Amino acid sequence: MRALLTLFVILPFAATTLAADAQRPNFLIIYADDLGYGDVSAYRDADIQSPNIDKIASDGIKFTSMRANCTVCSPSRAALLTGRYPDLVGVPGVIRTKTENSWGFLKPGVPTLADELKKVGYHTAIVGKWHLGLESPNTPNERGFDFFHGFLGDMMDSYTTHRREGHNYMRFNDKEVDPEGHATDIFAQWAHQYICTRTTKRDQPFFLYLAFNAPHFPIEPPQAYLDKVKQAHPDMDEKRAKNVAFVHHLDDAVGKVLASLETFGFADNTVVYFGSDNGGSLPHAQNNDPWRDGKQSHYDGGLKVPFCVRWPGHIEPGQTSDYEGLNFDIFPTFLELAGAKPADDLNAVSLVPILEGESMPAGPRDLYFVRREGGMRYGGKSYQAIVRDGWKLMQNDPYLPLELYNLKDDPSEQNDLAKSERQKFRQLQQAMQKQIQAAGSVLWQASHQ
16 A cells, blocks of 8 residues: 555656645644644534634544643653653753743754754745744754744733743744734734745645644634624633634634645645644633543543644545544654655554554554643643543642543543552552653753763
8 A cells, every 4th residue: 555655646747837846745833732622623623613624624634532742831842853762852841031930951963854844855844833942952942943933921911912931932934023913813823924935946745843832822813703702602601702702813823834835836735734732721711522620630631632733635535533642743743745754763653554544563562651730730840641542640730639431431541440450550650660760860951061
């Protein structure tokens, strides 16, 4: 089947005037921030509509059981861009602007997806939120990206002022910029501009990582979007209405970027992956149904996220997959589609068999999660979870006992079996210990590098 697919991929481009290099696909990652599973209408038909995100799913494959690599931002992004568990690359927790409350430092020398794609001739770009370092050696241009137009920091105090605690982290490569407008609109426009520049360089494929910071709080939809939601749902709670409007605005921005691919003739040869870095924030009226809990939690509401992949003419549209993997599986997937060989020591697994209509290799796969955090609840310690063959061992802060769930029988994670299933508990605990040991030699504070 693999050989047949190779023939299928090459034939449609044989009659074009593009150089042979252009036969390889372009890659676009569209990454949302705190977008819950239940806040995408392809996954939940309720009070919200996301037609443009839904179209990515309907044009390709909608994955229903994929999880984020962490319950919060930086570790998920570090894993996505390295194909390795976040604590193995020095990012077990959130990288923040204040060092006394920062819990990660991206390990120098670890190749990113941008690094690997550059090696095989791709132009690499990031637009939007970086959140993996504010200064050298961990700025985007130093970690494999030829082009950066976005925000270095963790979150914005406002989507319209673009500041974080009074600091401006908006950059055009290494130059500080101060654009006007809503950040979601700005990032969509910058992505459009980047895609436009590739029309004069069609002989070189590109990789664009578009990382929106929406719908991360503060929940600030444009007033016109909020007015429209209130008109359609006059009885909707104010907090919920603001979040619904925020997602509608994000979805429109996604639509504009997809339209840019069409306008400039890249849509048919661009693999688009849409995902989210973790589940939605329940205190901000975001929705992760049907899963328990939300952001920061190792229950599946904090981990299960929208995950869709399309490639027109190559991936059969309208498919659904229940494969259980992680966001960072897109790393070796993209490399394989680009004709590159993923490193042998990746924790991520290529999804190419699913994209080809085949089954993934048989056998269980461990899915490991870690988060380190400060404050009274966490005390600078880490807490972990591991999923294996339908079982999950987990905790939600380092001072709580481990909980054990049979996800096949109890997908809503209501019945803790830690005391009754001691053999399974011990098996997963030993597997978790191995993961913790593996990261023991990786430093996560910049002052120690």
